[in-house]
Amino acid sequence: MAGRKPVHLTSSAGKVGGRQAMWEAMRKRKRFTLSELANDINAARPAVRDYVVSMVKAGILVVDGQTPSPTGVYGVKPTDRNMSDVFKLVHDCGIEAPRLRKDGSPCTQGLPREQMWRTMIMSSTFNAWDLANTASTDTVLVSFSDAKDYLKHLQRAGYLAVVKPGKPGHKPGTGSLTVYRLIKKTGPRPPMVQRMKTVFDPNLGVIMWHEEVDE
Numbered sequence: 001m002a003g004r005k006p007v008h009l010t011s012s013a014g015k016v017g018g019r020q021a022m023w024e025a026m027r028k029r030k031r032f033t034l035s036e037l038a039n040d041i042n043a044a045r046p047a048v049r050d051y052v053v054s055m056v057k058a059g060i061l062v063v064d065g066q067t068p069s070p071t072g073v074y075g076v077k078p079t080d081r082n083m084s085d086v087f088k089l090v091h092d093c094g095i096e097a098p099r100l101r102k103d104g105s106p107c108t109q110g111l112p113r114e115q116m117w118r119t120m121i122m123s124s125t126f127n128a129w130d131l132a133n134t135a136s137t138d139t140v141l142v143s144f145s146d147a148k149d150y151l152k153h154l155q156r157a158g159y160l161a162v163v164k165p166g167k168p169g170h171k172p173g174t175g176s177l178t179v180y181r182l183i184k185k186t187g188p189r190p191p192m193v194q195r196m197k198t199v200f201d202p203n204l205g206v207i208m209w210h211e212e213v214d215e
Contacts, residue, residue: 019051019097020096020097020189020202021041021043022037022041022043022048022051022052022097023096023097023098024097025037025040025041026061026089027089027092028040029089030088030089031064031086031087031088031089032086032087033067033069033084033085033086033087034048034049034052034084034085034087035069035084037052050102051100052087053102054100054101054102054103054104055098055100055104056087056104057100057103057104058098058100058104058105058106059090059091059104060089060090060091060093060098061087061088061089061090062087062088062090063085063086063087063088064086064087064088065085065086066083066084066085066086067083067084067086068082068083068084069082069083069084095188095189096114096188096189099111108139108140111140112135112140112141112142112143112146113150113190113192113193114189114190115135115136115137115140115142116131116135116142116146116147116150116190117189117190117191118135118188118190119131119134119135120182121182121185123182124181125163125179125180125181126179126180126181127166127177127178127179127180128144128147128148128151128177128178129144129147129177131147131150131151132144132146132147135147149193150193151178151180153191153193153199153209154191154199155180156199156209157191157199157208157209158183158184158208158209159182159183159184159191159208160180160181160182160183160184161180161181161183162178162179162180163179163180163181164176164178164179165178166178166179186201186203186204187201187202187203187204188203189201189202189203190202191208196210197210197211198210198211
């Protein structure tokens with residue numbers, strides 16, 4: 001079975017795709033049917049339905065009545081049509097699409113990178129240890145190794161400038177970590193390090209770095 005396509009293959013430059021596109025369309029419409037939402041973003045109806053169902057279970061959407069489904073058949077009266085549920089957005093969670101499992105429970109995958117990116121935007125300078133500590137919350141822990149890896153990729157992609165190079169330590173308590181400064185703030189959504197060893201920026205809709213090209 002084929003895995004999920006990388007994000008940059010499901011969205012064109014400057015545009016969002018997938019669940020983020022669904023969420024932005026929901027926030028714009030407020031009330032909608034599955035067909036309306038699918039048409040808005042040119043997406044497959046089953047994929048839209050799966051996400052909408054999970055959001056209903058999470059209490060973000062509610063079913064707010066029904067409307068006749070369009071048939072496109074001449075001579076069919078509205079009363080003869082099948083009925084479609086109308087969904088209403090009742091809990092706007094903000095700019096980022098809610099990450100949910102099928103049962104409506106929160107999915108924390110990707111949150112550490114979001115928290116690190118937000119922390120970098122608000123910080124003047126930082127190292128991996130600072131970033132891991134500041135970005136961690138009671139519910140989502142950012143590990144030192146994850147912070148170090150994310151900083152490494154963002155530097156390669158041109159997002160970071162080195163303020164002070166780190167020094168290796170041969171004994172406990174010696175050495176220092178590299179201090180960085182964020183110099184490329186492209187938007188609220190965190191750059192994504194993909195399995196293909198690329199850094200994709202969802203704010204711009206472009207790949208900012210590719211290991212095979214740069215190295």
